[in-house]
Amino acid sequence: MKLKKIVGLMSGTSLDGLDLVYCHIWKATEGWTFEIKQTKSIPYSPKMHEELKRAILRSAEDLLELNATYGTWLGEQTKAFIVEHDLEVDCVASHGHTTHHRPEKGFTFQIGSGQHLANACGKKVVCDFRTNDVALGGQGAPLVPIGDRLFFEQYDFCLNLGGISNISFEKEGLRLAYDIGLANMILNHITQKQGLSYDGGGQLARKGRSNPEMLSALNALEYYRLPFPKSIGYEWFVEKVIPIVDSTSDSMENLLNTSIHHICEQITLQIKANTKKPKNTLLVTGGGALNDFLIDTLQKKLGDSVEVVIPSKIIIEFKEALVFALMGALRLDHDINVLCSVTGAKRDSSSGVVFLPS
Structure with missing residues (x-):
């Protein structure tokens, strides 16, 4: 090209x-x-x-x-x-x-x-x-894995934390990827109910404590037990997740803390199920990579076998737009992009x- x-x-x-x-x-x-x-x-x-x-x-x-x-x-x-x-x-x-x-x-x-x-x-x-x-x-999703394969192949796993969390990795010569589940969508829903756009750096979440009933209800969502390929959209969030959040009577800090533990537990389950080596690297991008409490919690749950890698801020914030530019370039040359x-x-x-x- x-x-x-x-x-x-x-x-x-x-x-x-x-x-x-x-x-x-x-x-x-x-x-x-x-x-x-x-x-x-x-x-x-x-x-x-x-x-x-x-x-x-x-x-x-x-x-x-x-x-x-x-x-x-x-x-x-x-x-x-x-x-x-x-x-x-x-x-x-x-x-x-x-x-x-x-x-x-x-x-x-x-x-x-x-x-x-x-x-x-x-x-x-x-x-x-x-x-x-x-x-x-x-x-029809996720689409970013073509960019993970062509631009970021040096990492064992690529995790994007946008509204939704999705993961991409190579297994037996194939690129596999799917939406894991929740990410910023649930966090922003909680803060916006209180008039805040988002929880900068996860500072509010860090002050909270996990709500066992809410955590159990989120972890029990049927989607998590479905095989991949699979993906979710805003409809799923409205139908399945918002009722759990809105019916939980607790502080904003506790709701945020619970949500982050849920997000990290689900990510950890997927990564540990697909690790083959004693040491692995996980590239994290998307807005969630800027949530310090989320990243700290994720690293603790993953343990020493997985190194969480946070790239430059420009890659964190613009990786998805970059990959769609790549997809456009591939389409113009009639090359595979999905x-x-x-x-x-x-x-x-x-x-x-x-x-x-x-």
Whole structure:
């Protein structure tokens, strides 16, 4: 692959905002290489945060309208980013924002209309990376493992702590990955009920104590016993998790502490079930990597056999956007960017729809 100059866009289930990364991607003799040139995070306004959070409740007509207006907004932010830094761009690769994810029913939907985005920024756009895999019988998620394999193969495990926790690793020559379960989604739900955006560094959680009844109820969720490939979305959180949290009468600090112990217990179970060596490395990215109490708790539960590695802040915050830039680059060359070993689809695929500005 010749060098490609791409803007990657990512909006995750934690609803903290839009991440933009401008990077150069190429395939060298020794493997895949990237260089991050510029980054930017744009927090969502309270109005947009609420619109995205409640998108699952909208009528079809209202959802399609949001798909168009959000796509235009993405394009406007991308254009401003390109102009601000005078960037040469081959294409824009956009994840969009997931509003509906029901692979068991044959659909997944990420708003952020590719045509509106392309028209607003004036660049070629690749988006809608998940639908083809779902049509092939897959989960349409996780998608980041292609980047774990090509960019971060030196680590035994790659863990992303966004709204949801997901893991990726090699086993018998195959890349395996799946959503483990909860991460920032539950923590932010607890703090936002008290008017706080999030628990910075896990300071509030560190002051709390675990609630045994809540911890037991969370650990008993059926999803954790399902085989992979598997994935979850906001629907699962609303239906299965919020009732447990909201019915627990306890302090915010205790609810946060309990949630972190639950998150770390579930991660530890999955890692220990798949370790083959006496010493292993675990790369942790996503917003949860900045939660000191969560990371401390995770390292204690994992013990000496697994070293938790926290990379630079730019990788923590922009890894997902970087990987979608990679997926866009692969799609332009018709190369595989979604792995059936991860999603359970009938075959690997080169997924994503290309839109040209007009």
